[in-house]
Amino acid sequence: MSYNLLKGKKGIIFGALDEKSIAWKVAKRAKEEGAEFVLTNAPLAMRMGEINKLAEETNAQIIPADATSVEDLENLFNKAQEILGGKVDFVLHSIGMSPNIRKGKSYGDMNYDWFQKTLDVSALSFHKILQVAEKLDAINEWGSVVALSYIAAQRVFPDYTDMSQAKAVLESIARNYGYRYGKLKNVRVNTVSQSPTKTTAGTGVGGFDVFYEYADKMSPLGNASAEDCANYCITLFSDLTRKVTMQNLMHDGGFSSMGISEDIVEMINK
């Protein structure tokens, strides 16, 4: 169902890799709600070619950009404004990658070059996007910027290793840049802390199936799906949430407020 929540709004969506990606679902919903946007991803990720399908379906152009490269980001924001005919109203940062997780390194055996790569790709990229946007004055007044986070920023999930630190930094950037951009241009900046979701990045984390199941059984509403996440992001891009900023917003079916649930007790008692 469409409510025309993003009618006339323009945006940039980072991170649609394939149909399972949260960013893919956000792009589809943004289109349904009347937005116009450009899609972007790392040049390497584009080789898979999947994103072309999404671009066709949403009538969007694709601009490759490595989110760790300020030069790529400058090119992206300049080209996006040319294509869209002006400044943007919303930006989605849906980017995460840890070489340590990919290579199965434990928390006591981190490769520090990779640790820095994790932080650069998954957290500093958010600061770079905001700084480039500010310097180019590329976001309209009352625009909205959202990045996706995970509760491992606050609680311990052993297999999430260095991504836990990346998410803590990401959420801190949302608060600090949210202050700055709010004062400057009334632009709001938030993170959405999403339930475990079956995507390429999600299922790459060791033991994913177990903590997916665990979170589902802990949460009174069950895990939030990628589609649910897309709906929430749309509200944050819309004018209905103009005074929400500098927040880490839990989108997890209630998981973050739970201690233990009857379902988990039942499981352990079996």
Ligand SMILES: NC(=O)c1ccc[n+]([C@@H]2O[C@H](COP(=O)([O-])OP(=O)(O)OC[C@H]3O[C@@H](n4cnc5c(N)ncnc54)[C@H](O)[C@@H]3O)[C@@H](O)[C@H]2O)c1
């Ligand atoms: N899947 C989950 O369980 C879950 C839960 C909470 C939060 N998140 C977060 O949601 C976001 C999206 O992940 P997803 O689950 O949709 O998985 P995904 O694998 O579909 O998306 C991750 C994206 O990051 C992109 N990326 C990696 N390096 C990049 C770079 N240098 N420049 C630009 N893009 C780069 C990838 O190409 C990919 O499109 C991530 O921030 C992730 O941490 C995911």
